[in-house]
Amino acid sequence: MLAFSAHASNSSTFFLTGFPGLEQEYPWISIPFTCIYIMVLSGNCLVLHVIRTEPSLHEPMFYFLAMLALTDLCMGLSTVHTVLGILWGLSQGVSLDACIAQTYFIHGLSLTESGVLLAMAFDRFTAICNPLRYTSILTNAKIIKTGLGILGRSFMFIIAPIIRLKFFHYCHSHVLSHSFCLHQDLLRLACSDTSFNSFYALALVICTLLFDSMLILTSYILILHTVMSIASWEERLKSLQTCVSHICAVLVFYIPIIGLTMVHRFGKHLSPVVHVLMGNIYIIFPPLMNPVIYSVKTQQIRSRIQRWFSMKRE
Structure with missing residues (x-):
């Protein structure tokens, strides 16, 4: 890895870090990572297939779930080639243009996932707090507009800082600290003035991820207030159970972001392997x-998958 730093500063090739110090173990490490990526791709494709082929799932909640599965599928596809390429010993090098493209998709898809989780929170809020108007509020046309709005917000807002990466002068080692390209990693290697990108990235995180999380939290406060006003304990439990999957998805998305941020900010003394793992x-x-x-x-999806597999066995 140290040999990478000898490359000239005007080189257009960057080098991705795998797991520092564990290079001899890559054949073994590649096995669980390959299995994980197969599960990511097959799992999300299965969810999309079930929603598409089951007419009873053609409802707002499952349309948003399909958006989430498609976003996760694209995230897996955008990173699998570099991660497994390192572990399989194929290549650790990536061109600047390819690195910038991967950066664009990774960060754009992260913002998309946050937006979809917010839309799903609004779906649960409407279903529980305003059930009589649920179908009139969440029409197919509004769902399509919501999806397009999420994509526009996610991929339009990050164009300015991503384009600037192309014109920076990179005079450092050209060694990136992860198995894929991230905006902050490229900034670390740039010798140009990166103040705009740094400020813009912070403002974007506040206006999207932080804002989305606050709205999701607010929606669940209102949901909890509505549920507690229901007299029947069974009805309270039934209403809350419809939110469990979404709450788990929110935690699964935001906890790793918080963990990665904490490691970057306060974990400089930690092993590089910890940074790469996070x-x-x-x-x-x-x-x-x-x-x-x-x-x-989700009972509807679970039962549909069970029926599908039972038909395959017959």
């Missing part, structure tokens, strides 16, 4: 767990 958890964990959560916790 980065992989941030990227892989939500796409891996969301299909499991919704397959286990």
